[in-house]
Amino acid sequence: MPSVNISISRRQLLQVGVVGSAVLSTAGLLGGAGQIFAAAPAGGEFLALSSAGRDILRAIAPVVLEGSLPSDAAERADSVEQVLRAVDFYLAHLPESVHAEAEQAFSLLSLAPVRILLAGVWQRWPEAAPAEVAKFLNGWRGSSFELLRSVYVFLQSMVSIGWYDQPRAWVPMGYAGPPASSLSLPLGESHSAPFPFGTVDK
Amino acid sequence: MTHEIYTGSRLEADLTLAGDVVIVGTGAGGGVCAEILARSGFRVVMVEEGAYWTARDFTLREVPSFARFYFEGGVRQTKDKGIGVMQGRAVGGSTTVNWTSSVRTPSQTLRYWTDTYGLKGFTPEAMAPWFEVMEQRLNVHPWTAHNENNALLARGAATLGWRYEALPRNVKDCPGLGYCGLGCPIDAKQSMLVTTIPTALDHGAVLLTRVRADQVDIRGDRVFGITGVALDDRGVRLTGRRVRIDAPFVIVAGAAINSPALLLRSNAPDPYARLGKRTFLQIHNYSIAIMPELVDAYVGAPQSVHSDQFLWRDGVTGRAGYHIEAVGTQPAGTMNFRKSIGPELAQAASQYRRTHILVSQIRDGFSEASPGGTVTLRSDRRGLLDYPITEYIRDGIRSSYLSMAECQFAAGAATVMPANMDAQPYTTWAEARAAIASLSLRSPNTVVNSTHPLGGCAMGEDPHVSVVNSDGWYHHLRNLAVIDGSTFPTSVGVNPGLSIYALAARQATTLVAALGRTVPEEYRVG
Ligand SMILES: Cc1cc2nc3c(=O)[nH]c(=O)nc-3n(C[C@H](O)[C@H](O)[C@H](O)COP(=O)(O)OP(=O)(O)OC[C@H]3O[C@@H](n4cnc5c(N)ncnc54)[C@H](O)[C@@H]3O)c2cc1C
Numbered sequence: 001m002p003s004v005n006i007s008i009s010r011r012q013l014l015q016v017g018v019v020g021s022a023v024l025s026t027a028g029l030l031g032g033a034g035q036i037f038a039a040a041p042a043g044g045e046f047l048a049l050s051s052a053g054r055d056i057l058r059a060i061a062p063v064v065l066e067g068s069l070p071s072d073a074a075e076r077a078d079s080v081e082q083v084l085r086a087v088d089f090y091l092a093h094l095p096e097s098v099h100a101e102a103e104q105a106f107s108l109l110s111l112a113p114v115r116i117l118l119a120g121v122w123q124r125w126p127e128a129a130p131a132e133v134a135k136f137l138n139g140w141r142g143s144s145f146e147l148l149r150s151v152y153v154f155l156q157s158m159v160s161i162g163w164y165d166q167p168r169a170w171v172p173m174g175y176a177g178p179p180a181s182s183l184s185l186p187l188g189e190s191h192s193a194p195f196p197f198g199t200v201d202k
Numbered sequence: 203m204t205h206e207i208y209t210g211s212r213l214e215a216d217l218t219l220a221g222d223v224v225i226v227g228t229g230a231g232g233g234v235c236a237e238i239l240a241r242s243g244f245r246v247v248m249v250e251e252g253a254y255w256t257a258r259d260f261t262l263r264e265v266p267s268f269a270r271f272y273f274e275g276g277v278r279q280t281k282d283k284g285i286g287v288m289q290g291r292a293v294g295g296s297t298t299v300n301w302t303s304s305v306r307t308p309s310q311t312l313r314y315w316t317d318t319y320g321l322k323g324f325t326p327e328a329m330a331p332w333f334e335v336m337e338q339r340l341n342v343h344p345w346t347a348h349n350e351n352n353a354l355l356a357r358g359a360a361t362l363g364w365r366y367e368a369l370p371r372n373v374k375d376c377p378g379l380g381y382c383g384l385g386c387p388i389d390a391k392q393s394m395l396v397t398t399i400p401t402a403l404d405h406g407a408v409l410l411t412r413v414r415a416d417q418v419d420i421r422g423d424r425v426f427g428i429t430g431v432a433l434d435d436r437g438v439r440l441t442g443r444r445v446r447i448d449a450p451f452v453i454v455a456g457a458a459i460n461s462p463a464l465l466l467r468s469n470a471p472d473p474y475a476r477l478g479k480r481t482f483l484q485i486h487n488y489s490i491a492i493m494p495e496l497v498d499a500y501v502g503a504p505q506s507v508h509s510d511q512f513l514w515r516d517g518v519t520g521r522a523g524y525h526i527e528a529v530g531t532q533p534a535g536t537m538n539f540r541k542s543i544g545p546e547l548a549q550a551a552s553q554y555r556r557t558h559i560l561v562s563q564i565r566d567g568f569s570e571a572s573p574g575g576t577v578t579l580r581s582d583r584r585g586l587l588d589y590p591i592t593e594y595i596r597d598g599i600r601s602s603y604l605s606m607a608e609c610q611f612a613a614g615a616a617t618v619m620p621a622n623m624d625a626q627p628y629t630t631w632a633e634a635r636a637a638i639a640s641l642s643l644r645s646p647n648t649v650v651n652s653t654h655p656l657g658g659c660a661m662g663e664d665p666h667v668s669v670v671n672s673d674g675w676y677h678h679l680r681n682l683a684v685i686d687g688s689t690f691p692t693s694v695g696v697n698p699g700l701s702i703y704a705l706a707a708r709q710a711t712t713l714v715a716a717l718g719r720t721v722p723e724e725y726r727v728g
Pocket of ligand 1: 226227228229230231232249250252289290291292293294295296297299300301302303304305383413414415416455456457460461464505653654655685686687688697698699702
């Protein structure tokens with residue numbers, strides 16, 4: 001799989017420059033990032049995605065996938081949830097330190113000063129206007145700061161991988177899906193450690 | 203037949219076992235060693251941190267497959283996050299998910315190893331019988347049913363007068379489903395999962411899955427076995443159960459990054475600080491073309507043609523050389539090369555079936571300007587590779603972008619675009635040439651990754667520059683060998699699988715003889 005750059009740390013974010021560090025330090029919220037992470041553990045049936053991460057993905061997925069998602073509203077909403085499921089499953093299988101880094105990226109993005117001043121998104125993520133989200137993504141994509149480009153790549157990668165792994169995404173691609181053996185297994189099911197040769201399991 | 207297999211995630215108590223030889227890792231190196239040693243009558247204990255996935259688990263869906271069968275979801279990142287490294291983590295190791303191209307080590311590489319590192323037994327002539335043995339064992343044979351994706355590479359290369367050839371594959375009755383990287387659901391791929399490991403089990407070898415070797419137990423200049431930690435079903439958390447395996451010989455075969463990490467965790471004697479140094483990646487970079495006709499690159503053997511036109515172009519020690527191959531990719535992977543969003547992404551998706559991707563792999567380690575990267579330990583005791591992208595590598599990336607674009611236009615491409623966020627689709631070779639000449643190469647915009655990490659426990663006869671000798675034996679310990687891709691003193695220059703199989707066959711048989719047993723007949727050469 002091509003590189004998914006999960007590359008953010010508070011230290012790096014501080015390197016974003018005067019604007020970034022001023023935002024973070026004057027807001028005095030650096031400690032808060034950790035608290036958000038700790039206070040928002042994977043809820044409900046999600047294994048790894050915190051509610052902060054879910055909010056952000058729900059806001060950006062329709063923008064990343066503009067022109068790709070089904071037009072039916074219910075199907076659209078369901079597709080976005082499927083993307084979240086896939087991302088959650090994926091993150092849940094990463095080493096905890098990597099998973100924590102991804103979660104930290106989400107936590108930072110959900111800090112109001114970062115969201116407003118660095119991303120230019122005025123409303124909280126669940127209410128964010130798609131046009132603002134698009135501007136944010138395109139802005140970070142072309143940023144001269146490597147860190148912001150990395151966050152863009154991380155968000156883009158998570159959404160696009162989560163979407164293009166779904167049968168619904170394949171229809172407009174003209175792709176019929178993998179050869180039949182395979183589509184029956186739901187994402188979350190674990191088939192680890194089968195014993196194909198009549199083995200002893202102690 | 204009953205096999206002795208323990209699943210670490212299900213252990214209800216700590217476990218202690220004893221054997222003649224512990225093998226850490228069940229990939230290309232570990233699998234071959236396990237078969238040879240078990241068939242020679244040793245009680246072999248295999249320790250594998252991945253799970254035992256088999257044909258029916260290979261659903262061919264990308265997200266679950268990358269999550270389950272690869273280290274860190276297939277994007278283990280280098281220290282500065284600039285490069286994603288793909289390594290299998292499963293019974294069978296990377297061979298369970300590799301693409302089956304089975305090509306011999308180039309003679310230039312073998313000669314370089316012999317001349318520069320004083321390796322013994324690695325001349326092209328000495329290695330030839332080992333390649334033959336493994337080609338026989340793993341059913342390596344020429345592949346002629348090239349899919350359109352590979353045929354396009356051949357056509358482009360032919361038009362330009364480049365050298366190119368078909369790649370043999372280690373498959374049996376393969377209908378070319380085209381999903382090798384997600385595991386073979388019909389056992390056509392002759393990976394370690396279906397060849398050497400079942401044979402080793404048949405000969406009494408023991409297999410522990412979801413157990414990570416945490417330390418080799420070392421006292422003075424001897425090892426006494428290993429200590430392992432059990433992992434949960436997802437392979438993420440430690441369950442708290444510990445495993446201890448007593449054995450008078452230990453083979454480390456965890457692959458690059460992991461093998462040096464294990465030895466670093468174990469505080470193995472390393473007087474010249476060589477452990478983890480000179481780790482190579484054969485960095486892969488990509489070029490994406492849209493063809494006028496359907497390509498359907500996801501069907502058929504993913505990689506069956508390569509061109510080595512540029513591999514040794516400027517001499518073995520000269521500028522970065524690279525070989526070029528085609529890439530078969532499923533939708534999620536393909537769409538992720540572009541890092542685009544919105545209408546641009548939707549348009550790329552609509553061109554999916556006409557997408558043709560080439561990869562060039564830059565050989566590293568043959569020049570002083572290319573010392574590779576260094577593995578150290580993270581705070582959670584996993585290996586961490588620091589691999590800075592140097593000017594030498596940049597030169598290889600730019601030059602291979604040019605070669606790939608030229609080839610794709612020669613094959614009739616409508617547009618070509620390097621997998622680089624700063625690039626645009628170009629409609630002519632002249633336009634591409636001018637744009638690529640000044641394209642910025644920067645992280646993370648320039649998409650680079652590797653499926654071929656190698657080195658870090660380099661072979662050599664001089665302990666000042668190497669970790670193990672030509673037989674894979676650790677310079678500073680009496681009864682430990684490293685037998686996997688981590689022992690390569692440089693990268694290979696081509697896909698490394700067969701090189702590792704042949705190396706392992708040579709090393710394991712040498713070990714059997716040194717320990718006073720008889721080598722199985724199929725593995726006797728000369
Ligand atoms: C997607 C992909 C495609 C590829 N395609 C090709 C191809 O077409 N042709 C080719 O020649 N090569 C290919 N390769 C490369 C080739 O498969 C590898 O170079 C080769 O398998 C490496 O062999 P190895 O023995 O060094 O390690 P691996 O085969 O990677 O095996 C190492 C094993 O050790 C286990 N392990 C590591 N550390 C520990 C520990 N501490 N405790 C317990 N277990 C541990 C790992 O889980 C793993 O299973 C590909 C690789 C990938 C990832």
